[in-house]
Amino acid sequence: MKKSDKKAARALQSRTFKRVLLYIKPYGLFVFSSLLCAAISVAAQLIVPIFCGDAIDYMIGRGQVDFASVLRLAIAIAVVVAVSAVAQWILAACNNRITFCVSRDLRNAAIRKIQKLPLSYLDSHPSGDLVSRIIADVDVFADGLLMGFTQLFSGILTILGTLGIMLYLNLAITMVVVVLTPLSLFLAAFIAKRTYRYFREQTEVRGQETALINELIEGQKVVQAYGHEEQSLRDFDEVNEKLGKVSLKAVFFSSLTNPSTRLVNNIVYAAVGLISALSAVSGGITIGQLSVFLSYASQYAKPFNEISGVVTELQNALACAARIFDLLDEPDQVPDAEDAVSFSSSGHVQLKDVAFRYVPDKPLIDHLNLDVKPGQRIAIVGPTGCGKTTLINLLMRFYDVNEGSIAVDGTDIRHMTRHSLRGNYGMVLQDTWLKAGTIRDNIAYGRPDATEEEIVAAAKAAHAHGFIRRMPQGYDTVITENGGNISQGQKQLLCIARVILCLPPMLILDEATSSIDTRTEIKIQAAFARMMEGRTSFIVAHRLSTIREADVILVMKDGHIIEQGSHETLMAKNGFYAKLYNSQFGD
Template identity: 45%
Template sequence: MSSSTQERRTSPARGPMAMGAPVAKPDDFRASARRLLRDLTAHRGHILVITVLGVIGVAFSVVGPKVLGRATDLVFAGAIGQHLPAGATREQLVEGLRARGDSRMADLLSGMPDLVPGSGVDTGAVAQVLAWALGLYVLSSVFTWVQVWLTTTVVQRTVHRMRHDVEHKLERLPVRYFDTESRGDILSRATNDVDNVAQSLQQTMTQLLNSALTVLGVIVMMLTISPLLTIVAVVSIPVMAVITMAIAKRSQPQFREQWAATGRLNGHVEEMYSGQLLVKVFGQRAGAQRTFAEHNDALYEAAFKAQFVSGIIQPAMWFVSNLNFVLVAVIGGVRVASGSLSIGGVQAFIQYSRQFSQPLGQLAAMANMLQSGVASAERVYSLLDAEEESPDVPSRTVTATVGDDVAGGGRADGSAERTVAGRVAFEDVSFSYSPETPLIEHLDLVAEPGQTIAIVGPTGAGKTTLANLLLRYYDVDDGRITLDRTDIRALPRGELRSAFGVVLQDTWLFTGTIRDNIAYGAAHPTEDAVVSAAAAAHADHFIRTLPDGYDTVLDDDGSSLSAGQRQLLTIARAFLADPSILILDEATSSVDTRTEALVQEAMDRLRRDRTSFVIAHRLSTIRHADRIVVMEQGAIVEQGSHDQLLASGGAYARLYQAQFSGAVAEEPSA
């Protein structure tokens, strides 16, 4: 582990491996749901068209049962009429039946306006009605298909924008955020949670709208058939609403915990996968498996509770719906027998009753998906709302205020072009990762252009923290750091960091060719420049031995290469960048002794005429530095050349003797 990683992870602000603990924060389902709706309303035009299409499609759909009821009336009237004597009118038959005391049959016939005594089923009329019903359902399907297509467009654009916002947010977050949050949990928010939001919206958005429109449309159609039966059917709505709200209130915390547990599980898996070699070396597979089982069990419990509790909603809805259906059937039968409602009207109303209950049941069934989607949106929004780095100053302002040591050039817009000389000064700098535990206090250090400053000291002394402050990964608490006598906080971070070349002990390579990895950060380098940089870093030979040479594709952080080969590539990257200032953090720690000597010679050439900060544990690599700075507990305890510090017999001499105890007697003649 590099000193930078060690210092960050063991800083008092966090404690070892605190990155695995999620930050507690208040949860607000309603606020997250409203915010998600606001994101959707960015596509107001599409949503308006979707709503209009939904209204038309649902209107055609809800009219269908009434049209089919008309067909039923025609068939039933024909079936009854063919057994009645021809020549008499329906009214005459009704009067005759009442005169004979058969009022029940009279009431039934009086409720059949299409009855023609002596006439059978009018197949032409029935066919015409069925054709109308078929046309209505076809048109409803067409409008619904277009509606779904537009809904997919809105949802995918919304989620596309959300992914874009997450990506740009990650770029603006300070290093402190990544030091305190699990990388796996951050990845889970950026991938799993965003995908879950997309899936939830895709499956519920159209269905929610159509279900609501269907309920309204069905109520209107039921009122045209029987206001009394409509009241019976509508009574179930508040009952269903109360049940849904009561259950949803209890299931939402479980959905929130489900996705939080997913993030913790992903964090553990990512951590164990990236460190699998150490896990095996130290025999911690069983421990890793136990921890995985704990996270997995926690996710199982949360997911089971969330799905089970929310799953109760739909059976409860269907129970209420079935009770309602029985009431409608009984009261409808009585109304038909009394002649106040036709048999086709009852059939249509029963269809409407089912059509009325179905969207309510669908709304209940979608409750768990909606809650899951909003819970994921809540986690994404908490990432998007995280505190960002302090804003950069405009680049144009910086170029107009060039330091005294900087040579001015000219640009097309009239502003000065900054040329970095490389003077770096820490002026009374104080910094701590946690206010309760100071790390660096009142530190002063000046590096003149072209000087090589070596920084040594025990682990946790604050060596890499100086580099982090210089690159503005963190800002100082007090004092200031200047580059060419300009406060680095007055420089845009991108412009500041472009002046630096950094080689760390922890190598970072990405999926791509070796050529792309070496050229990373350089502006359109030529092939010759890439090869020259690799040759300078003594990486050209092993690259050419690979099957595809510079076109070899690296996967999984370059795991197919040895640690030393990976480090040579990062050194070649620094050669190609040709920076004004170098920061070398144990840059040769993973190479063999012979290669280290060759690379050290090349790096000596690279450091020539450049300001360099070399963080080293191998003191043999910094003997020729212009100045060696010894740090302990965040403070500079001594500084000077190699010979001066050995002669003084202080902290540096003790470190040197600890590494080269067998050669101490020979040092005076060195």
């Protein structure tokens, strides 16, 4: 890795750690309780070797055992161990509380962020990768954070407490420990720097694999219909192999930490044992104190092994946290203007010299002008890719225009609240969306307070009541995510019923009957005709027979309106619209 890349990685890791601390800050009381319980537990564990050493001194020499003193020390040891056990129980409870509260806060922040992100971000990022960040990455982060709180604090306090007591008991023996300790720290730091990069790569590739799996599961019918199973398996194997390689590197380097520090710690233990034994032989310390030093040498070494494992997990946790923070740092959609107003529209829509492009150097809509009077039915037709759906996205302000303006009732929509603007539109799209829940909940999605009678009336108007009544539990039938257990046409009827229930002053119908049979479509068109009376309506259609009664037909090509007028007027012109119509129905 280049020096600049290493510096950037360290800076990112530092920023990520500081932000994690900000998420922990609200739970300061639990952090304090955790530290206090860790200190109590460690102090209790450090006192036990002293009691054991004193007990050994009371038992040395045949016939010289002081049973009373040994019994007193045994009781003291039992009490101290009980205190340590209670402290560790409270410590675990506090650490779990901190970890899972922080994880909950991160997921809440991520979900709130998704609600604020511009549609352009969601269109350009795989949904599987976003799911991986919110679910898998937060889980890995939680595991690392929990291990950090559970073992890191206790380990550090154990090291410091052990050194303090050993310094108090014997300076010379303690200096051996102090001299050899930096070697263990150096090894742990050396390995940790390399593991972070591999863990970050691992989380990124895991997100790619999740996105691919999500894509294959959603499109399995198409995959099988086109015999693409083998290619899909090859695509998955490629990503999976990549994940395997980067995971192997991450695990390999992280697994070096424990045996490396264990080797150094065993050297420290052996050195302490040798020097303590020589000191005991010369009468510098008692046999009991020798056992105390050996016990402390073991206790001193153990946290280094634990901390090395914790550091590895924290590297992984920070790498996952960085991906979550990347999502949280994405710029929000342009907020509502300070003077943004809420309104109820009469349906007068004006587009003035509108220009828009998804990619800066590829214009899509250019110099588009349109004046729609209240109550007019505007049909939008044209070849695929001409900008019909893009125009709908601009009207709903899912995207903002690059140039020009769109006004409703004379007010630029950028000076209206998005909630108010979209509340004045009812929209039925070709791509239906239903949430997991009952049929009743899905119809009432836009009006949760609707009565049973209103829901049934909307379903009847959309000609959905018949098939709903035949469902096992009627309106209480639970449909799976995105309506997986009903047909595409039935899903579209439910979406139409949802709009009929709300009945806002303006309507957008984007191929709203594309998945419905011809007989039902005729009935739906009649329902739409009644629904559109007195309402401004924008109708996108490829089947031109469905828009013959529109007041104005806009013919779009390459982002421009090249023709407009009624069906009869456009047919009389014998232009582009006439060619489109005749291509469907003949001369």
